[in-house]
Amino acid sequence: MSSGGGPSGSTRRIRIAIVLGGIAGGLVAAANVANIGTWLVGDSVLCKFGILKCSNSPEPAPVASTPPTTVSSSPSPEPIKQDPIPVSSPTSTPSPTPETPAPVSPSPSPVKLSADEKPCTVEQNGSTVNLGSLEGSCPFAGNVSSNNLENRYRFKIDNPSNISLFLDDVNSEVEMFLYSDKDGTGIIQYQLENTSAIKLRTGIIKQELNVGSYIIVVKMKARDTPYSLQIINNTSQIQKLGYLEEKTISKNGTITLNNRERFYSFQLANPSSISLSLGGVNSEVEMVLYSDKNGTGVIQYQLENISAFNSKPGIIKSNLRVGNYIVLVRSKLRDTNYNLTMSAP
Structure with missing residues (x-):
C-alpha cells in the first residue's frame, strides 16, 4: 500500500483499462452504426450528416474504354512541296554570262x-x-x-x-x-x-x-x-568597166565601216590622157590609181593618189600607156556617199 492519500498504481491501471475499453467499445459501436447506416442509406447520406468522413471532391467518373486506334499503314502526311531550286548542271539552261566562254567566239x-x-x-x-x-x-x-x-x-x-x-x-x-x-x-x-x-x-x-x-x-x-x-x-570584188577610151563612166556608191573600199578596173587600148574625179562626199575619202598586174586584178604598183573632201573634189589627171588599171576609193574617217567620174577623151 502506498503512502499518501492518492490511489495506488493498480487502481490507476484498472481505471485506464476501463476508459480504454469504453473508447474501444464506442469506436466499435460507431463503426457498426456506420456500417448499418451505409447499408440502409448509402455513403453519400452519412457523409452529408458527418457520420462518415468523406472527401469533398466527387469521385471521378469512370473513363469509358476507348477502342484502340488502328494505326494506318499509310505513310505520314507528305510535307508541303516547294518548287525546286534550279541547280546548274551540264543540261541546265546556260547562264547569260558563261563562266567559260564558249569559247568567246566571234x-x-x-x-x-x-x-x-x-x-x-x-x-x-x-x-x-x-x-x-x-x-x-x-x-x-x-x-x-x-x-x-x-x-x-x-x-x-x-x-x-x-x-x-x-x-x-x-x-x-x-x-x-x-x-x-x-x-x-x-x-x-x-x-x-x-x-x-x-x-x-x-x-x-x-x-x-x-x-x-x-x-x-x-x-x-x-x-x-x-x-x-x-x-x-579586193581582187574578187573589183568592178570591171572595160575600155575607157572616148567615153565617160560615172559610178555612185557608198563606203561604210563594213565596206571600206571600192575597186574599179579599166583598160586602155591606146596611150591616153585620163581624168578621174571624186566628189559628192561628206567626209574625207581617198582615191588611188594603180597599175593592174597583167590584167589579173592584182595591184602591181601605185601611180597616184589624192583625197576628196565635202568642200573640194579629188582629181587625178595622168597620161597612161596601153594596159590595165585599178582605181581604189577608200574611206578615211566615216560613212559617206561618193560620185566617181572616169574619162579618157
Missing part, C-alpha cells in the same frame, strides 16, 4: 550586200571561223579575254589576190597576225605580217596572196575587249 555579223558583192560563207568551229574561199568582204564582231586569248579565221585564195584586213572598235590593244596555213591543215606555217589596233587607231594589213590557205589570229594584248574585223578579197 559571231559573224550580218552584212547587207549590194548587187555586185558576193556573200561570205562561214563555218564556226569553237574559236576558229572557217571562211572557205574568200571572195568579197567578210566582217565579223568578236572579243578576246583572259578566258579566250585569241580567235582564228581560216580562208583560202583560189586565184592570186590582193587582200585587206581591218581591225578596230577595240578599247584595249589587240594584235592581228597573218600566217600561211601549212597544206590547208590549219597548222601555222610562217608569219606574213602583223599589226596592232588600239582605241584610236585601226590595225591594217594589206597583202598580195598567192593561191593557198591562210590563217588570221586576233590576240589579246592587254585586257578584255571587243573588236571588229573585216577581211576583204
Whole structure:
C-alpha cells in the first residue's frame, strides 16, 4: 500500500483499462452504426450528416474504354512541296554570262550586200571561223579575254589576190597576225605580217596572196575587249568597166565601216590622157590609181593618189600607156556617199 492519500498504481491501471475499453467499445459501436447506416442509406447520406468522413471532391467518373486506334499503314502526311531550286548542271539552261566562254567566239555579223558583192560563207568551229574561199568582204564582231586569248579565221585564195584586213572598235590593244596555213591543215606555217589596233587607231594589213590557205589570229594584248574585223578579197570584188577610151563612166556608191573600199578596173587600148574625179562626199575619202598586174586584178604598183573632201573634189589627171588599171576609193574617217567620174577623151 502506498503512502499518501492518492490511489495506488493498480487502481490507476484498472481505471485506464476501463476508459480504454469504453473508447474501444464506442469506436466499435460507431463503426457498426456506420456500417448499418451505409447499408440502409448509402455513403453519400452519412457523409452529408458527418457520420462518415468523406472527401469533398466527387469521385471521378469512370473513363469509358476507348477502342484502340488502328494505326494506318499509310505513310505520314507528305510535307508541303516547294518548287525546286534550279541547280546548274551540264543540261541546265546556260547562264547569260558563261563562266567559260564558249569559247568567246566571234559571231559573224550580218552584212547587207549590194548587187555586185558576193556573200561570205562561214563555218564556226569553237574559236576558229572557217571562211572557205574568200571572195568579197567578210566582217565579223568578236572579243578576246583572259578566258579566250585569241580567235582564228581560216580562208583560202583560189586565184592570186590582193587582200585587206581591218581591225578596230577595240578599247584595249589587240594584235592581228597573218600566217600561211601549212597544206590547208590549219597548222601555222610562217608569219606574213602583223599589226596592232588600239582605241584610236585601226590595225591594217594589206597583202598580195598567192593561191593557198591562210590563217588570221586576233590576240589579246592587254585586257578584255571587243573588236571588229573585216577581211576583204579586193581582187574578187573589183568592178570591171572595160575600155575607157572616148567615153565617160560615172559610178555612185557608198563606203561604210563594213565596206571600206571600192575597186574599179579599166583598160586602155591606146596611150591616153585620163581624168578621174571624186566628189559628192561628206567626209574625207581617198582615191588611188594603180597599175593592174597583167590584167589579173592584182595591184602591181601605185601611180597616184589624192583625197576628196565635202568642200573640194579629188582629181587625178595622168597620161597612161596601153594596159590595165585599178582605181581604189577608200574611206578615211566615216560613212559617206561618193560620185566617181572616169574619162579618157
